[in-house]
Amino acid sequence: MKQIQKTTIILFILFTTGCYYDNEEKLYAEVSTTCDLTNVTFAVTVKPILQASCYSCHSNSNANSSGGGIKLENYADVQTQAKNGKLMGTVKHTSGYQAMPKGGGKLTDCEISQLQKWIDNGTLNN
Ligand code: HEC
Incomplete structure (x- = not known):
């Protein structure tokens, strides 16, 4: 027992x-x-990332004075930079591209993966 x-x-x-x-x-x-890669959309995922790290220079109002004329606020402008390869080239710090955010810390691996996912899904305006 x-x-x-x-x-x-x-x-x-x-x-x-x-x-x-x-x-x-x-x-x-x-x-x-x-790192949520299942519900990646332009409005909920992509834009907030750009807003937090890029709009100080690339919003519609700041682009000409601080962002070399590159705008990343409207969907069509972001899509242009995504399709020409510059969005990912700059945030991944790929050689041959200007490293972005300029003068700031690199985006997190998760943020970079989420931007890539949005592109892989077809750069939708969702
Ligand atoms: C402190 C200001 C600043 C911030 C913040 C910034 N950029 Fe830039 N960006 C610039 C400037 C200025 C240029 C023009 C090229 C140059 O002078 O380096 C540029 C150019 C670019 C270009 C075009 C590069 C090329 O080769 O034509 C892209 C794409 C870009 N930025 C994306 C981004 C993204 C995405 C972010 C946020 C993750 C970001 N930038 C944050 C200042 C900034």
């Missing part, structure tokens, strides 16, 4: 600590892979 109780307690401890580690691994995995 005592042996059974001991075994039960040991199994209980193994089971619960097992679960604890599982949950922890899952938690870290979720934190490090939180």
Whole structure:
């Protein structure tokens, strides 16, 4: 009887600590892979990225004074820079392109992947 109780307690401890580690691994995995590439749209994904990192120079009103005349506010203008390869070339810091954001930190890997995904999906106005 005592042996059974001991075994039960040991199994209980193994089971619960097992679960604890599982949950922890899952938690870290979720934190490090939180990059939503399934619902990428122009309005909800692409524009906010550009707004946060590029509009200080490339909004319609700032483009001529600070952004070399390149506008990234209206859909059609962003689509032009996406299709000619300059949007990804600049944010990925590909050689042969001006590295963007100019004078600032590179976009995150997730943001770059989301822009790429929008292009791969056909640069839709969605
Ligand atoms: C501090 C101002 C500034 C910021 C912020 C900035 N740019 Fe630029 N960008 C420029 C200027 C100025 C040019 C014109 C080329 C040059 O002088 O480097 C330019 C040019 C470009 C071009 C055209 C490059 C070419 O080879 O013709 C693209 C595309 C571009 N930027 C995209 C972006 C994107 C995307 C962001 C945000 C992730 C961004 N830029 C952020 C200033 C900026």
